[in-house]
Amino acid sequence: MENNRYLKALALMGVGGAHPGGLHLTKHILAREEINANMTILDAGCGTGQTAAYIADQFQCRVTALDNSEMMLEKARERFSGKNLPIDIRQGNIENLSYRDDLFNMVVFESVLAFTDISRSIAECKRVLKPDGVFYAIEMVLEKKLPEHELKPIIDFYGIARLLTEAEWRDLFSAAGFWNVRAEVFNLPFGDVDLDNTRDFLLSETIDDDMFDILQEHEQLTALYAEQLGFRIFRCSV
Numbered sequence: 001m002e003n004n005r006y007l008k009a010l011a012l013m014g015v016g017g018a019h020p021g022g023l024h025l026t027k028h029i030l031a032r033e034e035i036n037a038n039m040t041i042l043d044a045g046c047g048t049g050q051t052a053a054y055i056a057d058q059f060q061c062r063v064t065a066l067d068n069s070e071m072m073l074e075k076a077r078e079r080f081s082g083k084n085l086p087i088d089i090r091q092g093n094i095e096n097l098s099y100r101d102d103l104f105n106m107v108v109f110e111s112v113l114a115f116t117d118i119s120r121s122i123a124e125c126k127r128v129l130k131p132d133g134v135f136y137a138i139e140m141v142l143e144k145k146l147p148e149h150e151l152k153p154i155i156d157f158y159g160i161a162r163l164l165t166e167a168e169w170r171d172l173f174s175a176a177g178f179w180n181v182r183a184e185v186f187n188l189p190f191g192d193v194d195l196d197n198t199r200d201f202l203l204s205e206t207i208d209d210d211m212f213d214i215l216q217e218h219e220q221l222t223a224l225y226a227e228q229l230g231f232r233i234f235r236c237s238v
């Protein structure tokens, strides 16, 4: 993560709900799942743990909040402290998980896979999910072709290998053995978002000015390429 300036800025700001739709969308997705207290859920790339805290509190099931950034995890610990939530916080790499096979009922990726070696991460997800388990991922997609000279700055800014179309994401999920792949567009309802609950910040004590610039650049890029960059909610099972 240290080499990825965008992720570093998110960690320093301690942005909670650092995915399109924020906690508002997370609640919407989870409300449709049948989650009970006997389940075990992995929030893979949990960041500051907003979603992990919500799941543990709402469903009282066991949650593992995993991230490879110690700074993110520090902030997740701060968020969870004193709340007595059933959350296990772990530092780890999604591409190479230390968990046994068939452990989790659900894996959650909220704006995470694109920052990893996607094929390796999905293979690991398949391995640690129970056979009847499910994962969902909220991921950026390329809606319309962009010329290379416009695509490259976006890819470089986010520090990702490439920007995938919905069809390319689907192919990767299917190739990993997830035959049931659902992709959903979610239109962010302007003015109807639960703003109090969507984003929160757990700021580090010292933050260089250029880190603020990075988050601003993110807002500018998403506005500039609003027609070409979208996102999907993928829900996959075997």
Ligand SMILES: C[S@@+](CC[C@H](N)C(=O)[O-])C[C@H]1O[C@@H](n2cnc3c(N)ncnc32)[C@H](O)[C@@H]1O
Residues within 6 Å of the ligand: 001, 007, 010, 015, 016, 017, 018, 019, 044, 045, 046, 047, 048, 049, 050, 066, 067, 068, 069, 072, 092, 093, 094, 095, 109, 110, 111, 112, 115, 116
């Ligand atoms: C855009 S943030 C999203 C954080 C969180 N899911 C949220 O929605 O607020 C991406 C997160 O993925 C984590 N991450 C990136 N690559 C990872 C990897 N290989 N293993 C574990 N975590 C990773 C980053 O540290 C960061 O916390």
